[in-house]
Amino acid sequence: MLETRVPFIDLPRQHCELMPLLLAAAERVLNSGAFILGEEVEQFEGEFARFTGARYAVGVHSGTDALILSLKWLKIGPGDEVITAPNSFIASASSIALAGAIPRFADVGDDYNLDPDSLERQITPRTKAILVVHLTGRPARMREILEIADQYKLRVIEDCAQAVGAYYEDKQVGNWGDIGCFSFHPLKNLNACGDGGAIITQDKDTYEWMKNARNHGLKDRDTCAFWSANARLDALQAAFLRVKLPFVKEWNQSRRENAQRYRHRLTNIPDLVLPAPEDNIFSVYHLFVIRHKKRDKLRSYLAQKGIDCKIHYPTPIHLQPAAGNLGYTKGDFPRCEHQAQQILSLPVHQYLKNEQIETVIDGIIKFKD
Numbered sequence: 001m002l003e004t005r006v007p008f009i010d011l012p013r014q015h016c017e018l019m020p021l022l023l024a025a026a027e028r029v030l031n032s033g034a035f036i037l038g039e040e041v042e043q044f045e046g047e048f049a050r051f052t053g054a055r056y057a058v059g060v061h062s063g064t065d066a067l068i069l070s071l072k073w074l075k076i077g078p079g080d081e082v083i084t085a086p087n088s089f090i091a092s093a094s095s096i097a098l099a100g101a102i103p104r105f106a107d108v109g110d111d112y113n114l115d116p117d118s119l120e121r122q123i124t125p126r127t128k129a130i131l132v133v134h135l136t137g138r139p140a141r142m143r144e145i146l147e148i149a150d151q152y153k154l155r156v157i158e159d160c161a162q163a164v165g166a167y168y169e170d171k172q173v174g175n176w177g178d179i180g181c182f183s184f185h186p187l188k189n190l191n192a193c194g195d196g197g198a199i200i201t202q203d204k205d206t207y208e209w210m211k212n213a214r215n216h217g218l219k220d221r222d223t224c225a226f227w228s229a230n231a232r233l234d235a236l237q238a239a240f241l242r243v244k245l246p247f248v249k250e251w252n253q254s255r256r257e258n259a260q261r262y263r264h265r266l267t268n269i270p271d272l273v274l275p276a277p278e279d280n281i282f283s284v285y286h287l288f289v290i291r292h293k294k295r296d297k298l299r300s301y302l303a304q305k306g307i308d309c310k311i312h313y314p315t316p317i318h319l320q321p322a323a324g325n326l327g328y329t330k331g332d333f334p335r336c337e338h339q340a341q342q343i344l345s346l347p348v349h350q351y352l353k354n355e356q357i358e359t360v361i362d363g364i365i366k367f368k369d
């Protein structure tokens with residue numbers, strides 16, 4: 001079998017480096033016997049709020065739960081439409097359906113994020129919110145999106161699952177809309193050793209409601225204020241996240257440096273499109289997405305050299321079987337659909353060595369279709 005010389009991600013390496021700290025954290029939780037909410041979750045929430053610059057953070061079970069609870073808090077449900085990006089991970093849209101509302105889509109721009117012009121054209125009298133995704137770790141065009149939201153009186157939920165630590169202008173993502181939602185899935189830039197998520201907000205009422213909503217709607221041990229699910233962040237995961245959080249800035253910086261290196265070395269390559277330049281934003285390169293006309297051939301060629309690339313995501317959400325009842329067809333969002341044929345995510349994680357990046361660059365330069 002072919003040796004993987006450049007893995008897409010390197011979780012064993014991360015955990016090997018952090019092992020003493022992770023084991024100490026696990027031991028602390030095991031010794032305490034406090035596995036559900038409690039001290040670890042509270043500490044993590046305070047630390048995560050400080051990291052993001054938000055007033056409050058609430059830990060939840062996953063990024064998907066963060067999105068569903070946010071929609072519910074904003075009273076979005078049956079009959080309401082929410083517009084999101086069709087090129088995102090399915091959870092951006094499924095959370096809207098799971099909250100009982102109707103997912104709607106708009107086309108995306110060269111930056112892989114919602115295109116404000118297309119977004120405005122999709123607004124109907126039933127539209128209640130925009131679920132903005134900061135895909136690939138790159139902040140969406142928030143000023144224009146917020147202007148539209150303001151004009152049409154729409155709520156704004158930010159899906160920051162791929163963008164922890166990213167800045168739009170001088171403020172981190174998640175602080176621009178009504179609520180910011182994060183995922184700590186193992187492949188994210190800040191990753192739990194299992195599932196995890198959080199919401200951030202500046203608003204005390206949102207914070208108080210979320211704390212109950214993630215725990216069956218329980219106000220205290222014996223009083224259920226409203227029906228809700230179990231969407232708690234696990235104490236063990238909170239303890240692991242507390243170990244990793246102090247490194248996120250440095251990890252994001254490494255991803256940015258790797259991205260810069262690709263940008264400098266992969267110029268003037270026929271048929272290759274690099275990520276759009278950054279303007280007023282600080283991307284954290286959860287993904288480094290290139291486009292190539294012969295994407296599938298390029299991917300196979302790189303795979304033969306032991307370079308693991310991925311496609312995020314090959315089928316736009318509006319064309320998924322699950323979206324069949326929404327009335328969309330091929331051609332509805334041409335830019336998104338065109339990009340889906342050509343996108344390829346190169347390894348960009350923080351543990352890449354120089355020679356691994358050179359291997360990727362060399363592979364791409366030598367590729368002849």
Ligand SMILES: Cc1ncc(COP(=O)(O)O)c(C=O)c1O
Pocket residue numbers: 061062063064065088089091092133135159161162182183184185195196197
């Ligand atoms: C953009 C986006 N939104 C939402 C999610 C859902 O997060 P989770 O897997 O933690 O539920 C993910 C990733 O998994 C994602 O990439």
